Amino acid sequence: QKVSVEVLDHLEHLALVDFRDSEGVERLQKAIQFADQLHEVNTDGVEPMDSVLEDRWCLYLREDDVTEGNCTKDLLENAREKVEEYFVAPPGTDFLTKV
């Protein structure tokens, strides 16, 4: 089963990595083929596992108290384009732009 052009377009938009050379598409096909082996396994009645720590209930919500912050300057340090305390992005999005 080949991956359809619609799916490829959709993937490119979602993943935002280009792979339109035949090598990229082939690599994807191989990855899917490899993953298809999963369907040999009988998983009837098996619950999906999100975390190996599921028995320990360790994921928790802490109190909504401010414990750190005031580091705007540090955080902006690594951004290439900024204006005052804003990160600057090019205007608009264009779903059909070919990169």
Place this chain on the structure above:
Amino acid sequence: AVLKGRLRSQVSAALKEGQVTPTELCQRCLALIKSTKFLNAYITVAEETALKQAEESEERYKRGQPLGILDGIPIAVKDNFNTAGIETTCASNMLKGYISPYNATVVQKLLDQGAVLLGKTNLDEFAMGSGSTDGVFGPVRNPWSYSKQYKEKSVPKSHSEDEESNWVITGGSSGGSAAAVSSFTCFAALGSDTGGSTRNPAAHCGVVGLKPTYGLISRHGLIPLVNSMDVPGILTRCVDDAAVLLGSLAGHDPKDSTTVQDDFKPFELPNLTDVSQLAIGIPKEYNAPGLSSEILALWSKAADLFKNAGAKVVEVSLPHTCYSIVCYHVLCTAEVASNMARFDGLEYGHRSDKKDSTESMYAATRREGFNDVVRGRILSGNYFLLKQNYEKYFVKAQKVRRLIANDFVEVFRSGVDILLTPTTLSDAAPYTEFIQEDNRTRSAQDDVLTQAANMAGLPAISVPTALSERGLPVGLQFIGRSFQEKQLLTVAKWFEKQVQFPMIQLEEVKRHDDGVFQHQKSASFS
């Protein structure tokens, strides 16, 4: 000689008694890093800050107030851990020049105990790979390539060709850390382990590689690959040292909500003499396709070692082992697709000059910043996460994961304490041979023995066992019960003592200006 010592019993004592100072130790390590530059183990060497840390440590020793065993000890950190003020690149163009404003929790813990941070070690780009060959700073060379033991066994084609074409890989993805420890440039190094990335290079480089239980050590500041499987890894020259590092790193971190809240008590390892109470499990599925006959024999010999010492040794079965690589492939790429989404050029890292639109800037940034391996995984991951594929692939893989984890639960429930398996399929391959297969194929092959432990979140350790026919290290792996690191390490230490793995005899390699390596026979490091 102190460079070869054990932390608790030898180095710490030497520092306390003033036989060696932290500054001397630091300088010696820095000099060694320079003279082993051809290994390409380090991406960044933080010479100034390291010397400053060493000086501060020295002051504390003078006052008789060292912070602990790690005070003044030179260590290295894999370059996917955030280090404040020191570049963190993940061996990728995406993060070249990135200077983090904070330390990863594990880095902070080491610094708080006076450890001296020598630098950041090389890896596969974003920790994706099993060779440490796919980073933008080039591949890491296994120090054993330059050992007397390897050279004696290899047939040189011609004198100059010998050096250039014969060197072997470190394994990966924490190859830089493994090489750094193996070549004595530091006493311990941090790696990361998602599918075997600490244990694999440990086995190839003849050092101890510990993967702790998931949830024991904080991942805060470790640039994530697979949130449900990543752990910081520990690389040292002996099991005792791994226990020291573990003691200083483990424990709940409020900044990482996936760390368990149980109290962790650091421990010293007892000198086990009686193994008759131990039950060792030998999972038959780990006699995997491609396992070299040499390693199979070593594994068998190790099992006999335990048997002859009175331990109960039984064959066990982990029936879903053969699916763990496929399961990992889906879960890993899916989580990677999600985790790599943060790299868009806006807040940090590389940013493309393309300005047409936000999306085109993002896409160009990611094309320019990531290598093929990373992009390939992002793509596959996004495919498996598509609405029409989510149940079929991602959820399916999560179900298979439970089956894999349950296999271990069953085996441990049946009375087995520790599992004994090989760590790798063979000894380290020559670089020229390794790169003939692509990254995904290699990872799929090489991870098969290590990555089920990540699936199940279990602690596992690779212990250097013997040299292969080619004179290269082979390690064997012990897998333990969740949070039973003390038992795991105690058994590993006993085994280490039995096998008496030989010390690497590094020969100096002098490089002439015309770039031709000239092998120089000299006294081995002493």
